Amino acid sequence: MELIQGLIKNLLLLIGVLFLLIISLLIGSIYFDEIWQPISEEEIVEWDPNIVVLNNPTASSEVKKGFLILDSTSNFIGPLNRNNEFKYAGNNLSCTNCHLNGGTLSGAASWIGIYKRFPQFSGRENKSGSLVERINGCMERSMNGKALPEESVQMRYILAYMKWLDYGLPKLNSKNFKGYPKIEFPSVAVNLEKGKSIYLKECVVCHGENGQGVMYQNEKKGYQYPPLWGSDSYNDGAGMNRVLTAAAFIKNNMPYQQATWENPKLTDREAFHVAGYINSFPRPQKINKEYDYPDKKLKPMSTPYGPWKDNFSPKQHKYGPYPQIYKFYEEKYGIKKTK
Numbered sequence: 031m032e033l034i035q036g037l038i039k040n041l042l043l044l045i046g047v048l049f050l051l052i053i054s055l056l057i058g059s060i061y062f063d064e065i066w067q068p069i070s071e072e073e074i075v076e077w078d079p080n081i082v083v084l085n086n087p088t089a090s091s092e093v094k095k096g097f098l099i100l101d102s103t104s105n106f107i108g109p110l111n112r113n114n115e116f117k118y119a120g121n122n123l124s125c126t127n128c129h130l131n132g133g134t135l136s137g138a139a140s141w142i143g144i145y146k147r148f149p150q151f152s153g154r155e156n157k158s159g160s161l162v163e164r165i166n167g168c169m170e171r172s173m174n175g176k177a178l179p180e181e182s183v184q185m186r187y188i189l190a191y192m193k194w195l196d197y198g199l200p201k202l203n204s205k206n207f208k209g210y211p212k213i214e215f216p217s218v219a220v221n222l223e224k225g226k227s228i229y230l231k232e233c234v235v236c237h238g239e240n241g242q243g244v245m246y247q248n249e250k251k252g253y254q255y256p257p258l259w260g261s262d263s264y265n266d267g268a269g270m271n272r273v274l275t276a277a278a279f280i281k282n283n284m285p286y287q288q289a290t291w292e293n294p295k296l297t298d299r300e301a302f303h304v305a306g307y308i309n310s311f312p313r314p315q316k317i318n319k320e321y322d323y324p325d326k327k328l329k330p331m332s333t334p335y336g337p338w339k340d341n342f343s344p345k346q347h348k349y350g351p352y353p354q355i356y357k358f359y360e361e362k363y364g365i366k367k368t369k
């Protein structure tokens with residue numbers, strides 16, 4: 031009798047344990063599925079940051095904070111931060127106003143693959159530079175501010191986000207993501223009248239007649255339509271202030287949500303004229319620009335400020351035509367300029 035009772039007890043115990051095991055496996059697998067449901071390529075391309083980043087369980091809180099700093103830059107490290115200690119950016123742009131869709135959009139100087147691409151040679155500094163230094167290049171020029179210290183928590187969060195882009199998202203073709211697809215530079219100089227008429231037709235609805243853009247209703251988010259010139263725009267030492275760089279960005283990305291890399295709306299020439307037009311207006315001045323590109327022959331030919339290693343006029347550097355300058359560097363130094 032006792033033996034049977036003992037057996038039944040053991041059997042019940044066994045069934046109980048098995049039952050618990052099955053239940054926990056079931057719950058586990060549902061939970062696991064939820065966590066590891068990878069974000070699809072389409073979801074990245076459609077870009078809802080709530081889906082791709084903020085509610086994505088593979089993104090740590092550091093990654094999410096990094097994204098928020100890059101996407102509402104002024105609020106966290108710029109003029110909108112009430113604490114003077116944290117005003118590193120000098121304008122109210124967000125990094126993602128130029129690095130679209132959280133830095134994931136191809137043809138908009140995407141950050142996908144960026145973590146692995148650095149350290150990298152920089153002509154502007156004439157030495158190998160780190161990712162932190164590259165980010166600070168944009169802080170001092172595109173954001174018209176000062177360098178964010180390497181050891182700051184904000185920089186740590188930014189790097190965490192960029193690193194996560196590399197392993198937390200499905201591998202898109204990262205070769206296609208680097209920089210901007212180049213435009214063929216026209217044989218003519220920028221025509222500001224043409225630039226103006228393209229601007230009035232294709233850009234003015236969002237960026238405004240005076241190029242000053244529009245802030246979000248919730249100001250903390252910065253600009254919905256960023257300014258293209260004037261005191262709150264990128265400074266004159268920024269890459270976007272070179273007509274060939276701006277034209278490449280514009281051709282592949284503007285008018286916003288109408289143009290893509292695969293399907294641009296403007297021709298190379300139209301993008302070139304309108305890029306010259308937006309860069310013909312005053313903007314903040316970067317100091318010490320004359321020290322950029324210590325090896326002057328490496329300076330991009332559309333850099334609008336001197337000194338240069340040639341005798342072309344400042345006006346020709348700013349507005350073209352570029353074929354003669356291109357030919358000069360190719361023949362004299364064997365350098366094929368792309369911008």
Ligand code: HEC
Nearest residue numbers: 126127128130232233236254255256257258280284285286
């Ligand atoms: C439908 C609205 C819209 C139109 C039209 C439009 N843009 Fe934009 N533009 C934007 C938005 C929005 C951003 C920022 C994107 C973001 O934050 O995701 C932007 C960003 C930019 C930037 C980079 C940010 C900066 O402040 O420098 C430039 C340059 C630019 N646009 C130029 C142009 C030009 C030139 C045209 C006309 C050919 C144009 N845009 C047409 C909405 C527009």
Ligand code: HEC
Nearest residue numbers: 123124125128139164165168169172208209210264269270
């Ligand atoms: C006004 C536009 C603009 C803004 C705002 C901006 N950038 Fe950039 N950024 C550029 C341009 C232009 C390049 C050079 C792209 C090229 O020519 O390949 C660049 C390049 C970079 C690169 C190197 C990309 C590569 O593939 O090597 C990094 C990293 C970067 N930016 C980070 C940032 C960060 C972080 C911020 C905000 C603190 C920021 N940028 C704000 C325009 C901008």
